Amino acid sequence: MIRSYYAPTGGHPPQTDLLTGRAVFTEAYAVIPKGVMRDIVTSCLPFWERTRAWIIARPLSGFAETFSQYIMEIQPGGGSKRPELDPEAEGVIFVVEGELTVELGGMTHRMEPGGYAFLPPASRWNVRNEGSAPVRFHWIRKAYEAVDGIAVPEAFFVNEKDIAPTAMPDTEGKWATTRFVDPQDVRHDMHVTIVTFEPGAVIPFAETHVMEHGLYVLEGKAVYRLNQDWVEVEAGDFMWLRAFCPQACYAGGPGRFRYLLYKDVNRHAALRPFWRRTGE
Template sequence: MDRRSYFVPPGGHPPQTDLLTGRAVFTEAYAVIPKGVMRDIVTSALPFWDKTRVWVIARPLSGFAETFSQYIVEVAPRGGSDKPEPDGEAEGVLFVVGGTVTLTLDGTAHRMSSGGYAFLPPGSNWTLRNDDKVPATFHWIRKAYQAVPDIAVPEAFVTNEADIAPVPMPDTDGRWATTRFVDPLDVRHDMHVNIVTFEPGAVIPFLETHVMEHGLYVLEGKAVYRLNRDWVEVEAGDFMWLRAFCPQACYAGGPGRFRYLLYKDANRHTNLRPFK
């Protein structure tokens, strides 16, 4: 039985009768962008993308995300791009949550449906099209690749979450597991984009406090997340940004699984000259 599920933003616009009360939070340590904010009015267009709209949920900004940007991209039928990435030094990850797209990478076409995952190193030659009759939606995470002398740039690859076995965290009886798309010890990679799954009742039983910056998009379920000093209830479709050293923990109370797409920077020395 395929139990995978991915939230897709519906867009639209709230009626005038709705209350203004919402769950959006922006602090010095974290931000929560709830699913109700993903409306038509906050979408953007991108150069060289046809029949496409984008929710920008993270971008490099003083006091906010410093290492990455993250888009939710909706491509209408017959839409897409033949010149998708304008930055030759940017690496990217695509993760499909709805519909089907055709990613053509170095001349080879890859049909990607829900759960499809692609890593695109800097300088990749790729295009993306929606040849289906319904819209397609995917996450696009972009980062300026930090090259290291004498270490090769990792190669591109395309896979699907369904083809990768989750790795259980120690002493959790499999209730907390991570689907890893690259080897965490492969220092060619300077970011990890994984899927974390909690079964009902699972917890992160301590306040993680670390140098990695995080972006977490909730794909399925709900939970209570500890962010700095606050417990925040989150559900499918919500996005959390956590700056470096923001204390964090989680309690997944159920009734179903709680899953999120996780970004973090990794495997590089700290930048000693951040303002140059």
């Protein structure tokens, strides 16, 4: 099956466009629609060449505190020999457009659309665009929560086309999740998955849970329940949910509705502020 993924390209709307948009930030959730991912909101990052980033999530006290999420765009010949400056940060890369070359541990990996990489903390990887067209990919970062007696998970590279989705129980396959990590593997403290709904499929209850979420719509459209609101979303939109924000979904479009999903998992809830846990 051919996969397609939406990727922003920037630019700016004309002065004749209406200001009205769908962007919203509340105490429980935020929606960053594709129409606001313009040139003016991109960032340049240290030690990255011919690269810009849409930073669509970052830790915010009292909101979502565990992760950051970037959409990276590297022009031909660009990249970085020092992409990750935090030795405690783990990462996931998911390619949505173009080809990306990643070097790790003396090995070279060519990642195409649908390519997924898990990068452990302090893994000293580097990245470049050796192609003739821009490459765009998601980069999700989290401070790894080490546990005494549990090993740090190793790096791996896969492509979603090689992984069979897991159907949710009692859904006849209409709601399925592509999992890149065994949910029982407690070495991992975050999961990044792809969720797929066939037309007409639903999340038939208001999920309310401790995990924070980042949901980037890769394909299709739907109506998503966020806290007390029903919000229309489509490919290229990003939803950002704090812990315990109720959520549900109705995939009412003519085609599949798919999104890249982040959530924090497999760790105790912290009982002390971060500065007390680290001794600072």
